[in-house]
Amino acid sequence: MARKPTSDSTRRSEKSRRAIYAAALALVGEVGYARTTIEGVAARAGVGKQTIYRWWSSKADVLMEAFLDLGAQAAEQAAGQDARPGAEYAVPDTGDLAADLKSVLRATVDELLDPQFEVPARALAAEGVVNEQLGREFVTKLLEPQLQLYVQRLRSAQDAGHVRADVDPRIALELFVSPLAQRWLQRTAPITHAYADTLVDYALHGIAPR
Amino acid sequence: MARKPTSDSTRRSEKSRRAIYAAALALVGEVGYARTTIEGVAARAGVGKQTIYRWWSSKADVLMEAFLDLGAQAAEQAAGQDARPGAEYAVPDTGDLAADLKSVLRATVDELLDPQFEVPARALAAEGVVNEQLGREFVTKLLEPQLQLYVQRLRSAQDAGHVRADVDPRIALELFVSPLAQRWLQRTAPITHAYADTLVDYALHGIAPR
Amino acid sequence: MARKPTSDSTRRSEKSRRAIYAAALALVGEVGYARTTIEGVAARAGVGKQTIYRWWSSKADVLMEAFLDLGAQAAEQAAGQDARPGAEYAVPDTGDLAADLKSVLRATVDELLDPQFEVPARALAAEGVVNEQLGREFVTKLLEPQLQLYVQRLRSAQDAGHVRADVDPRIALELFVSPLAQRWLQRTAPITHAYADTLVDYALHGIAPR
Amino acid sequence: MARKPTSDSTRRSEKSRRAIYAAALALVGEVGYARTTIEGVAARAGVGKQTIYRWWSSKADVLMEAFLDLGAQAAEQAAGQDARPGAEYAVPDTGDLAADLKSVLRATVDELLDPQFEVPARALAAEGVVNEQLGREFVTKLLEPQLQLYVQRLRSAQDAGHVRADVDPRIALELFVSPLAQRWLQRTAPITHAYADTLVDYALHGIAPR
DNA sequence: TCATAAGCGAGACGGTACGTCTGGTCTTGCC
DNA sequence: GGCAAGACCAGACGTACCGTCTCGCTTATGA
Numbered sequence: 083m084a085r086k087p088t089s090d091s092t093r094r095s096e097k098s099r100r101a102i103y104a105a106a107l108a109l110v111g112e113v114g115y116a117r118t119t120i121e122g123v124a125a126r127a128g129v130g131k132q133t134i135y136r137w138w139s140s141k142a143d144v145l146m147e148a149f150l151d152l153g154a155q156a157a158e159q160a161a162g163q164d165a166r167p168g169a170e171y172a173v174p175d176t177g178d179l180a181a182d183l184k185s186v187l188r189a190t191v192d193e194l195l196d197p198q199f200e201v202p203a204r205a206l207a208a209e210g211v212v213n214e215q216l217g218r219e220f221v222t223k224l225l226e227p228q229l230q231l232y233v234q235r236l237r238s239a240q241d242a243g244h245v246r247a248d249v250d251p252r253i254a255l256e257l258f259v260s261p262l263a264q265r266w267l268q269r270t271a272p273i274t275h276a277y278a279d280t281l282v283d284y285a286l287h288g289i290a291p292r
Numbered sequence: 293m294a295r296k297p298t299s300d301s302t303r304r305s306e307k308s309r310r311a312i313y314a315a316a317l318a319l320v321g322e323v324g325y326a327r328t329t330i331e332g333v334a335a336r337a338g339v340g341k342q343t344i345y346r347w348w349s350s351k352a353d354v355l356m357e358a359f360l361d362l363g364a365q366a367a368e369q370a371a372g373q374d375a376r377p378g379a380e381y382a383v384p385d386t387g388d389l390a391a392d393l394k395s396v397l398r399a400t401v402d403e404l405l406d407p408q409f410e411v412p413a414r415a416l417a418a419e420g421v422v423n424e425q426l427g428r429e430f431v432t433k434l435l436e437p438q439l440q441l442y443v444q445r446l447r448s449a450q451d452a453g454h455v456r457a458d459v460d461p462r463i464a465l466e467l468f469v470s471p472l473a474q475r476w477l478q479r480t481a482p483i484t485h486a487y488a489d490t491l492v493d494y495a496l497h498g499i500a501p502r
Numbered sequence: 503m504a505r506k507p508t509s510d511s512t513r514r515s516e517k518s519r520r521a522i523y524a525a526a527l528a529l530v531g532e533v534g535y536a537r538t539t540i541e542g543v544a545a546r547a548g549v550g551k552q553t554i555y556r557w558w559s560s561k562a563d564v565l566m567e568a569f570l571d572l573g574a575q576a577a578e579q580a581a582g583q584d585a586r587p588g589a590e591y592a593v594p595d596t597g598d599l600a601a602d603l604k605s606v607l608r609a610t611v612d613e614l615l616d617p618q619f620e621v622p623a624r625a626l627a628a629e630g631v632v633n634e635q636l637g638r639e640f641v642t643k644l645l646e647p648q649l650q651l652y653v654q655r656l657r658s659a660q661d662a663g664h665v666r667a668d669v670d671p672r673i674a675l676e677l678f679v680s681p682l683a684q685r686w687l688q689r690t691a692p693i694t695h696a697y698a699d700t701l702v703d704y705a706l707h708g709i710a711p712r
Numbered sequence: 713m714a715r716k717p718t719s720d721s722t723r724r725s726e727k728s729r730r731a732i733y734a735a736a737l738a739l740v741g742e743v744g745y746a747r748t749t750i751e752g753v754a755a756r757a758g759v760g761k762q763t764i765y766r767w768w769s770s771k772a773d774v775l776m777e778a779f780l781d782l783g784a785q786a787a788e789q790a791a792g793q794d795a796r797p798g799a800e801y802a803v804p805d806t807g808d809l810a811a812d813l814k815s816v817l818r819a820t821v822d823e824l825l826d827p828q829f830e831v832p833a834r835a836l837a838a839e840g841v842v843n844e845q846l847g848r849e850f851v852t853k854l855l856e857p858q859l860q861l862y863v864q865r866l867r868s869a870q871d872a873g874h875v876r877a878d879v880d881p882r883i884a885l886e887l888f889v890s891p892l893a894q895r896w897l898q899r900t901a902p903i904t905h906a907y908a909d910t911l912v913d914y915a916l917h918g919i920a921p922r
Numbered sequence: 923t924c925a926t927a928a929g930c931g932a933g934a935c936g937g938t939a940c941g942t943c944t945g946g947t948c949t950t951g952c953c
Numbered sequence: 954g955g956c957a958a959g960a961c962c963a964g965a966c967g968t969a970c971c972g973t974c975t976c977g978c979t980t981a982t983g984a
Contacts, residue, residue: 669914
């Protein structure tokens, strides 16, 4: 997404890059996405505006990379050795599918409620709704890798006979992930651990009488 | 949301109001939400800027009312007598829950893919993600009334013994509605009638072996 | 010169206009022409940039009008009744041509050495050297009207037989005016009352033996 | 004016110097002084910006040296042996002062009308009006040496009794040189051979009846 | 003869100002 | 008093250059 035709990127200032990420995330957190401006980011980062325009094509683009970087850094910290970006954690596989899914979904609830994560994530998600290019990048780089972890766990559950063989795992995971996502994105209702548990139970056994 | 303290509203120009709605929807459709400006709407509607600021507080606010008006008009056309805004249709109740849900969900798929609907809806949804006040209004006035139709149908199904009594209908409906919403909002995957059907089946019977 | 296509100028803010003139002249006096910026003028005048760009096409244009206004105001003050702009004073006509010319030329020397006049005048003159359009306006509106006063006095002297009839007054005046102008503009040598007197004497009687 | 403390100047690239002069003169001729930029000169000369900043302190400085170099080269071509910079030619001395002055003044008219000379000369003159340091250098290096040629010729005329002994030659020459200079600089009126002749005649014999 | 230091092309950097665009407010007639 | 029109103050936009600062590369001694 970045407009990097000019760069051999050798001479790029690492210090500026980090300062810009930090400033962008801080400003979005403080005044929101709409009132975050490139000028503001540049001023806060102690950087010329051109240094931003040289490497990124838009405010959304800067924030996206800042957010990806934030995730990458968090991952590095969490597992110094296991730093494959974008696939930081796997869904646990204890053999108890319901428990494993609930555990991860509860962690997701906690993350979605963490203000430090929430504001930039919301800003990116909103921009992605309206800006197809950025939306697809958001999905490809952030969302889908997370969802694939569920796909893996569900496949393993199919092998163990805990999920029907004719079920498509990529669709199945949406039964409990999407409701959470929609409640968060659109604020249709509060999200809690109990709610997460309920979603998993309903998704596994359906709502019709057995 | 509108800032109507000034107005006596008696003298308000109906012609201007309709022209503003039309201009706002047209511009959003043509150039997208971000590049739609109050100035542009005013110019296109042949209206002074102040006439917009007098009755609405923001670009999002204008678009929201324009969109609600669009829905209301569509409803009036569809059913001259049954014009209760926001609750135009009920989910059909033929006794076959799966068929009824699939039928409505398929209609929703069609609507989400209609470009005339898609662009302003997407714009409003995006703004709502980031702007809590507008988001809540969007949910209250547009989304939740639609969802309550499913709640009614699910309650009726519970009465008929087709849905377990201990199931919360408000959560249950999210199993098939939210995945569709998320695929549309975030473009994680395409939405089709077949997909809608699958969601209903999975939601009713779960993904675990019976 | 101003780019006034938009304006009916009825609604133009007189207060802003005067504030802009004052700010422009003050800034040019304080930091020089090159370091005077439109942004600076706007800020100092407490005015939006667009209000400047709406009525003037360039920094030079603003300064030119500010300078003309300054002259007009000075003239109004000097002679409340005799406020014909651009032709404020006539060269005196006492019958003694040499004395009359020396008197006016000495006054010009004083004006050229007045810092309040010098800095903006120099800035305009410099811009006019390089910018033909502005240069011509400068000459037409400021310089030539002044020079025509000398033409009138020289014609009167011709009638009185104090200047040869075959002499072109428009050229003749340059013999004493242009040397002063060049010394001032290009700083080739200092300008004094004595120098002014010498120029008049040389011009009247030539440098060749009589 | 150049900031040469760093340099040992032995290692200086002659090729770059010439390329910079050529690029500067070409650009000033093509787009004018204001729109000539150091970056543009560097790019056109195929030179790094630092190579310019290393040897010159400003745009005006570069152009001044380029212009001096242009004059020096012209002089070298005109007289391979007589290449004293800045004092290439003397005013001819045929004994007929009027004829000698007219001849040189006519040549000056031709030079001032030569576009190749005019644009950079105008740019330098304009800068000099506003920038005292450069203005003085311009006068010292270019203008005054030329004027001194007239001083010499007028002294010789005084010796021959063709100019009054009490006349200051440095002032006298301005009677015919400055009008020409002002007409050129400020475009107050056209300059022609006939005009030059008239100036000489008026200056020699005055405008008063003899 | 070869390291070594200067000049060099290139271009990223922190800045400033440009001229444009829009936001939201205010003012002026018209209806 | 609502309205169309549009001037006003404010300030962000994305661009162009400023003058400084590395970066490797070439080149020309001088140890």
